[in-house]
Amino acid sequence: MNLSLHVQGRIGGGLAIVARGDLDYGSAERFRACVDQALQQSTGVIHVDLQLVTFMDSSGVGALVSAAKQAERAGTRLVLQNPSAALVRTLRTAGLDDFIGLPPA
Template sequence: MNNDQRSGSGLKITSGTGPDGVVLVVSGALDYTSVESFAAEAARAFDGGAECVTADLSGLAYCDSSGVAALVRAHKQAVREGRRFVVRNPNTTLSRVFALTGLDAVLTVES
């Protein structure tokens, strides 16, 4: 995996390549102050030709509603372009949010 790191407002994103495409390892807080950084990284991965972009959230400490919306927007971009967006390792709280909102049936979520 490459070590291209971006950060801002408590969010750290390490971008690299994995066997299925681009992996964005996300840690810190994905909230209203940092969603644009995440959106830019996801868009950069898709613009670079990645067939699959995986957001590894194992290091994510906090995610508010704007963070959830950013994940949904990345998913929608992938669908529009005939690609895949995968959410990997969401914490228990975020998994519950996905279940309560029905997003677990929309997003591709891997534990």
């Protein structure tokens, strides 16, 4: 499944990126570009809603890490929202609990 990305404003400030589909090799660069665009529009927190992400490979993990670093350099934060249990396991296995700010186990 392809990845669709939708950027929307949030009540109280910041932006949300709603992702749907597979965050993988074929979509990682598009995700990074979307985060870059969101960073140009917002100085607040950027929320990445992963509820509808059905699959993530190592390229997707790399895209999240890259996006978090990019946000940090821009003086903001990237916050993951609604990751599935499978995505949380993938990110924890990669040792990214603290870096990406996963919900408590």
